[in-house]
Amino acid sequence: MITIRKAGDLDARDMAELLDAIIRKGGSTAHTGQVTRATILEWMKRDPDMSAWHVAEDGDGRILGFQFFEPHPELPPEACDIASFVKLGQTGLGVGSKLFDASRQAAQDLGYAWINATIRADNSGGLAYYQSRGFETYAHHPDQKLANGVVVDKISKRFDLRL
Numbered sequence: 001m002i003t004i005r006k007a008g009d010l011d012a013r014d015m016a017e018l019l020d021a022i023i024r025k026g027g028s029t030a031h032t033g034q035v036t037r038a039t040i041l042e043w044m045k046r047d048p049d050m051s052a053w054h055v056a057e058d059g060d061g062r063i064l065g066f067q068f069f070e071p072h073p074e075l076p077p078e079a080c081d082i083a084s085f086v087k088l089g090q091t092g093l094g095v096g097s098k099l100f101d102a103s104r105q106a107a108q109d110l111g112y113a114w115i116n117a118t119i120r121a122d123n124s125g126g127l128a129y130y131q132s133r134g135f136e137t138y139a140h141h142p143d144q145k146l147a148n149g150v151v152v153d154k155i156s157k158r159f160d161l162r163l
Contacts, residue, residue: 002095004102007053012040014063018087047071052106056095064090067099069107078113100133114160121153135159
């Protein structure tokens with residue numbers, strides 16, 4: 001059984017460990033450096049009035065994934081930027097779908113008109129995930145340099161909340 005709830009400060013360590021494992025594996029996130037509990041706590045406090053953080057838990061309270069959205073300086077004020085992370089080995093079980101249901105409702109409640117997702121072009125799983133949620137490609141960003149020097153293309157997709 002997967003439960004979705006708002007993330008809190010006490011979840012930061014587990015979220016950091018989950019994301020760090022994804023970063024170490026490589027190839028699916030633009031994040032390249034170590035993410036710590038302090039990093040997650042800092043991110044959670046960037047714009048608390050216009051963002052939302054959710055975690056997915058199994059029946060034993062273990063975090064299977066997390067998702068958040070927030071404003072982004074390169075987006076208009078009616079749009080927010082989303083990020084999704086599912087624990088390695090737990091994809092395809094409905095975690096991302098349930099997280100997005102909560103994020104979509106929270107974004108609507110905050111008055112956003114659309115959600116942006118910018119994904120590495122070589123992240124086929126991420127591209128498929130957002131496509132399956134109804135996101136549509138609207139921009140391609142070639143030759144984006146990551147913090148570790150790796151150059152990748154990125155694709156931006158949008159999900160309209162007001163249809």
